[in-house]
Amino acid sequence: MKSKFIVVEGLDGSGKTTICNYIKKIFEIFNIKIIITREPGGTPLNEKIRHIIKKKNKNEIISDKAELLMFYALRAQSLEYVIKPSLKKGLCVISDRHDLSTYAYQGYNIKNKKIIKKISSYVLDKVKPDITLFLDIDPKISINRIIKRGKLDRIEKKSLKFFTKVRKRYLKIIKKDKKKIKIINTNKSIHKVKKEIKILLLKWLLKNIK
Ligand SMILES: Nc1ncnc2c1ncn2[C@@H]1O[C@H](COP(=O)(O)OP(=O)(O)O)[C@@H](O)[C@H]1O
Numbered sequence: 001m002k003s004k005f006i007v008v009e010g011l012d013g014s015g016k017t018t019i020c021n022y023i024k025k026i027f028e029i030f031n032i033k034i035i036i037t038r039e040p041g042g043t044p045l046n047e048k049i050r051h052i053i054k055k056k057n058k059n060e061i062i063s064d065k066a067e068l069l070m071f072y073a074l075r076a077q078s079l080e081y082v083i084k085p086s087l088k089k090g091l092c093v094i095s096d097r098h099d100l101s102t103y104a105y106q107g108y109n110i111k112n113k114k115i116i117k118k119i120s121s122y123v124l125d126k127v128k129p130d131i132t133l134f135l136d137i138d139p140k141i142s143i144n145r146i147i148k149r150g151k152l153d154r155i156e157k158k159s160l161k162f163f164t165k166v167r168k169r170y171l172k173i174i175k176k177d178k179k180k181i182k183i184i185n186t187n188k189s190i191h192k193v194k195k196e197i198k199i200l201l202l203k204w205l206l207k208n209i210k
């Protein structure tokens with residue numbers, strides 16, 4: 001099978017990390033070699049910067065422009081040293097978040113959407129996910145899940161209003177690309193979510209084995 005690039009997207013606490021691990025397990029049953037990466041993160045340098053981006057700094061606020069460019073700097077690094085080389089080696093890659101996250105999250109403050117598009121096309125350089133799973137969750141439920149999970153980071157501390165807008169932004173973008181972005185409702189039990197994802201992915205794999 002040709003290598004595949006799979007992206008899992010969604011609000012904080014929607015279940016992405018849980019589902020990335022589950023997808024890896026499904027692929028491994030079929031002896032398909034697959035790696036998981038994440039954004040922000042994926043390389044040693046990116047993991048260090050991930051920590052800085054997520055942490056709240058009382059003395060210095062990260063500006064909207066700097067935040068946008070930081071996410072793209074990390075994405076460029078991840079593409080160059082993780083995603084592209086892995087796909088070239090014939091491995092499948094699952095990324096816990098990717099470009100859609102920037103459109104949805106930074107799109108909240110960056111009013112000039114054309115700028116995001118320009119930077120995105122420069123950084124991605126035509127690398128596109130074969131399929132994106134958007135884990136759709138009611139922001140009230142996702143906030144409860146992240147509170148239960150533990151200490152909140154800088155972005156997770158944002159309000160219900162913020163996450164409601166981010167979700168709307170995700171859905172607006174997805175409407176334009178329904179063929180490659182699949183919506184999975186994750187308000188339900190993890191057992192039901194996993195079952196739905198397994199069926200969807202097996203169907204997709206059967207269609208795309210070449
Ligand atoms: N469908 C679900 N129902 C209930 N709890 C869930 C579900 N999916 C994930 N969780 C739990 O919610 C928390 C957030 O899940 P996680 O996979 O870390 O989400 P994300 O990576 O999107 O932030 C974790 O504690 C996880 O065990």
Ligand SMILES: Cc1cn([C@H]2C[C@H](O)[C@@H](COP(=O)(O)OP(=O)(O)O)O2)c(=O)[nH]c1=O
Binds near residue numbers: 014099156
């Ligand atoms: C990749 C990316 C992440 N983010 C945010 C979303 C998350 O709040 C944070 C990454 O934290 P992370 O812990 O990876 O996400 P989650 O809480 O969903 O498991 O960075 C952006 O704002 N823009 C981006 O482009």
